[in-house]
Amino acid sequence: MRRPAVDEPTPQALKSMQTRARLIDATIRVLVRNGYARTTTPQVALEAGLSRGAMLHHFENGVSLIKETIMHLHERRLHAFRRAAERNALDHGAMVRTYWRQIQKPAFVAFHELAIAARTNAELAAILMPLQAEFRQRFDSLAMTLYPDWQSEPERFALAMAVSQATMEGMAINLMTGAMDEALVEPVLASLEAQLHALRPVQPALAASSPQPIARRKSS
Amino acid sequence: MRRPAVDEPTPQALKSMQTRARLIDATIRVLVRNGYARTTTPQVALEAGLSRGAMLHHFENGVSLIKETIMHLHERRLHAFRRAAERNALDHGAMVRTYWRQIQKPAFVAFHELAIAARTNAELAAILMPLQAEFRQRFDSLAMTLYPDWQSEPERFALAMAVSQATMEGMAINLMTGAMDEALVEPVLASLEAQLHALRPVQPALAASSPQPIARRKSS
DNA sequence: ATAAAAAGACAGACATGGATGTCTTTTTTT
DNA sequence: AAAAAAAGACATCCATGTCTGTCTTTTTAT
Numbered sequence: 001m002r003r004p005a006v007d008e009p010t011p012q013a014l015k016s017m018q019t020r021a022r023l024i025d026a027t028i029r030v031l032v033r034n035g036y037a038r039t040t041t042p043q044v045a046l047e048a049g050l051s052r053g054a055m056l057h058h059f060e061n062g063v064s065l066i067k068e069t070i071m072h073l074h075e076r077r078l079h080a081f082r083r084a085a086e087r088n089a090l091d092h093g094a095m096v097r098t099y100w101r102q103i104q105k106p107a108f109v110a111f112h113e114l115a116i117a118a119r120t121n122a123e124l125a126a127i128l129m130p131l132q133a134e135f136r137q138r139f140d141s142l143a144m145t146l147y148p149d150w151q152s153e154p155e156r157f158a159l160a161m162a163v164s165q166a167t168m169e170g171m172a173i174n175l176m177t178g179a180m181d182e183a184l185v186e187p188v189l190a191s192l193e194a195q196l197h198a199l200r201p202v203q204p205a206l207a208a209s210s211p212q213p214i215a216r217r218k219s220s
Numbered sequence: 221m222r223r224p225a226v227d228e229p230t231p232q233a234l235k236s237m238q239t240r241a242r243l244i245d246a247t248i249r250v251l252v253r254n255g256y257a258r259t260t261t262p263q264v265a266l267e268a269g270l271s272r273g274a275m276l277h278h279f280e281n282g283v284s285l286i287k288e289t290i291m292h293l294h295e296r297r298l299h300a301f302r303r304a305a306e307r308n309a310l311d312h313g314a315m316v317r318t319y320w321r322q323i324q325k326p327a328f329v330a331f332h333e334l335a336i337a338a339r340t341n342a343e344l345a346a347i348l349m350p351l352q353a354e355f356r357q358r359f360d361s362l363a364m365t366l367y368p369d370w371q372s373e374p375e376r377f378a379l380a381m382a383v384s385q386a387t388m389e390g391m392a393i394n395l396m397t398g399a400m401d402e403a404l405v406e407p408v409l410a411s412l413e414a415q416l417h418a419l420r421p422v423q424p425a426l427a428a429s430s431p432q433p434i435a436r437r438k439s440s
Numbered sequence: 441a442t443a444a445a446a447a448g449a450c451a452g453a454c455a456t457g458g459a460t461g462t463c464t465t466t467t468t469t470t
Numbered sequence: 471a472a473a474a475a476a477a478g479a480c481a482t483c484c485a486t487g488t489c490t491g492t493c494t495t496t497t498t499a500t
Contacts, residue, residue, distance in 0.1 A: 230495090230496075235495095260484085260485060260486090261485070261486070261487095262484085262485070262486095272486095273489095276486095276487075276488090280487090281486080281487070282485085282486070282487090
């Protein structure tokens with residue numbers, strides 16, 4: 001056997017972590033499949049292939065599991081953006097497409113279920129609200145570094161971000177609830193891109209708007 | 221005593237209708253206050269000031285009550301728009317404000333709770349989806365009569381409606397879930413107005429571009 | 441017109457099922 | 471052998487649906 005590094009998790013603690021992760025993943029799947037109202041501890045245990053007893057060994061009660069799922073999804077949101085930001089410095093069009101792709105994933109659905117539940121559940125709200133605030137702040141500062149040309153006009157920038165988020169998330173939700181025709185997705189995204197383009201601060205030179213704006217890599 | 225008109229509801233039938241309405245109103249309040257997950261038949265009966273027995277006399281079971289609540293909210297949506305349309309032929313800005321005001325009301329919150337629940341509940345979806353389709357269709361035809369200058373370009377019109385709906389509803393939801401700063405509401409609405417203005421079909425005269433730069437449509 | 445019958449509105453009791461949390465026991469790891 | 475992980479066995483609570491009973495209103499039959 002190898003000598004374990006100093007503060008490397010012991011094999012048992014590692015297994016525990018894996019099981020916890022398994023449970024959180026199962027929770028997300030159940031949220032997506034059944035909705036918050038039918039996300040019960042037996043359902044989650046079943047989905048994770050564990051007994052309910054085992055599950056409650058890792059999370060003292062059901063609410064605790066939900067709370068940690070919220071935190072997990074929050075972390076994933078942050079990671080997703082950081083990854084997207086590192087991979088390619090985004091032009092405004094790519095930003096729209098990247099965020100839209102994020103929103104299509106199960107994690108967004110699960111998060112939305114929990115966010116809606118938190119509206120009427122003080123315990124969940126106590127967890128979620130600070131994270132929402134943190135996300136806005138981190139997202140803004142990250143996006144600000146990605147679009148330095150916007151730094152001169154922070155208010156317009158905040159507006160652009162809010163419009164993007166509201167439009168795309170609203171569209172995603174309207175798609176889920178049948179309130180919107182799928183054929184309109186592409187036009188709306190294109191329209192949003194155009195609007196972001198219009199919201200950009202006045203460029204010093206050559207602001208010739210090409211039909212498809214090209215992703216230009218910026219030095220980090 | 222007065223002679224009752226031919227097919228006027230008998231006093232008992234009238235009382236029944238009132239009680240049913242009371243129950244549906246109570247359901248909406250409970251949905252807003254407690255969320256769908258905690259909207260139970262005892263809660264609704266309590267809120268309505270009725271016994272559960274009486275409640276189940278009017279709605280054979282809980283799901284039935286929810287279904288009728290969906291239908292009721294649907295009717296209210298349609299009425300609200302018709303009223304708004306009749307009261308004032310709207311300019312595009314007023315349309316934004318009118319819809320935003322609608323969205324702020326409890327009915328929207330309740331409807332959204334139900335729409336989200338319907339995503340994972342086949343029984344509710346079977347009721348909701350056709351209504352959503354009907355709403356889109358009726359809304360479009362009503363709006364079309366309100367904005368005859370748009371009749372030449374139905375695709376742009378559909379886009380304008382979809383953008384408006386997605387943006388405002390997304391914003392409303394993001395406000396509820398703490399995902400958005402309230403201070404940004406006004407700017408987003410103003411921005412949406414500008415975008416709608418830009419989406420308007422090209423006017424015969426005086427298309428002087430205002431300081432707010434206009435998004436230019438690309439040929440599809 | 442009035443009495444009897446039927447229907448309706450409402451309340452409460454009951455049985456059932458499922459979800460929750462706690463506790464004990466078994467199994468696996470180290 | 472000790473500790474942690476996993477399973478299982480409760481007891482409790484709450485929501486649901488069904489059923490019965492009471493009182494009022496409406497209908498009908500005389």
